[in-house]
Amino acid sequence: MKIPRFTYHRPATEEEALAMLTEFGEDAKVLAGGQSLIPLMALRLSRPAHLIDIGGLRELAAIRERSGTVSVGAAVRHVEVERSALVARAAPLAAAAMPHIGHGAIRNRGTACGSLAHADPAAELPAVALAAGASFVVRRASGERTVPASEFFLGYLTCDMGPDELLVEWRLPTWPVTAGWSVQEVSRRHGDFALLGMAAMIDTDPVGRISTAALSLFGAASTPIRVDAAEKLLTGEPPSAALFDEAAEIVKGQLDPPGDLHGTAAYRKHLGAVLTRRCLSEAAGRLGAAA
Numbered sequence: 001m002k003i004p005r006f007t008y009h010r011p012a013t014e015e016e017a018l019a020m021l022t023e024f025g026e027d028a029k030v031l032a033g034g035q036s037l038i039p040l041m042a043l044r045l046s047r048p049a050h051l052i053d054i055g056g057l058r059e060l061a062a063i064r065e066r067s068g069t070v071s072v073g074a075a076v077r078h079v080e081v082e083r084s085a086l087v088a089r090a091a092p093l094a095a096a097a098m099p100h101i102g103h104g105a106i107r108n109r110g111t112a113c114g115s116l117a118h119a120d121p122a123a124e125l126p127a128v129a130l131a132a133g134a135s136f137v138v139r140r141a142s143g144e145r146t147v148p149a150s151e152f153f154l155g156y157l158t159c160d161m162g163p164d165e166l167l168v169e170w171r172l173p174t175w176p177v178t179a180g181w182s183v184q185e186v187s188r189r190h191g192d193f194a195l196l197g198m199a200a201m202i203d204t205d206p207v208g209r210i211s212t213a214a215l216s217l218f219g220a221a222s223t224p225i226r227v228d229a230a231e232k233l234l235t236g237e238p239p240s241a242a243l244f245d246e247a248a249e250i251v252k253g254q255l256d257p258p259g260d261l262h263g264t265a266a267y268r269k270h271l272g273a274v275l276t277r278r279c280l281s282e283a284a285g286r287l288g289a290a291a
């Protein structure tokens, strides 16, 4: 199906883009890589009268390390995150998620910030952001605010941004070099959205007990979710297969996932336990690997 008519705008500066968002408000949509927006328009699920293409904003096209964070600008494409030596070293959880996102062609066009602003609960990056304690820099013509990932994702395809706001930057705290990480998912075919997935990080103290644990699920609810009860169980204990089995049972018990044509709720609960074991084993094997 052809997409509905719209007026295309290609601002030359961020200031110009913000002015357009103020002017057109609800009638406009930001166009980043178009890998989610254009299919939605083709299905007539979104009918913006104006598309504001941010692809030419060079000031938003960088990945930088500053003030203890790795900052990914709004125009940075998935493929650039995937190939970034800085992300691999200082944000390995994000790097681990990248190969799971669609296919190469999609990662060549799609942007990391586009995926985060789109807030699909089955997408990898929102769950990575939640596990890593990331934050988002959101700007409008009249000012800027920073929103922690824990407050950003509000519901299905809904995040804490107004129609006149632009997500300009995704900030990931520089990785603690002692910590281990893992991103695991199960999908029907490689490149499909996950039936269920998990992004996990664990860190240990000098005597080898888990000091921090973050388990973040995607495809499990209307937003990515952390499993606090399992994180609490892990904290203060030395990593072991038996401990990870216990955490897996907690995750399974806490999950209340949707069921659909692709997998029942019971199957997704089962996957919750399987992915917890896989993630924690891989993360434990990587403790100190970023040092």
Ligand SMILES: Cc1cc2nc3c(=O)[nH]c(=O)nc-3n(C[C@H](O)[C@H](O)[C@H](O)COP(=O)(O)OP(=O)(O)OC[C@H]3O[C@@H](n4cnc5c(N)ncnc54)[C@H](O)[C@@H]3O)c2cc1C
Pocket: 029, 030, 031, 032, 033, 034, 035, 036, 037, 038, 039, 054, 074, 100, 101, 102, 103, 106, 109, 110, 111, 112, 113, 114, 115, 117, 118, 122, 123, 124, 125, 165, 166, 167, 168, 191, 192, 193, 194
């Ligand atoms: C076949 C296929 C398979 C896919 N598989 C996966 C997958 O497995 N995992 C996954 O995570 N994704 C998947 N995707 C989606 C892909 O990753 C998209 O690139 C991503 O979701 C959106 O990024 P984009 O840059 O293309 O955003 P766009 O499609 O341009 O925009 C998406 C939405 O976000 C808004 N937006 C974009 N950037 C900003 C910004 N900076 N500020 C404010 N609003 C903004 C837009 O207005 C729009 O509402 C798949 C897509 C396809 C077509």
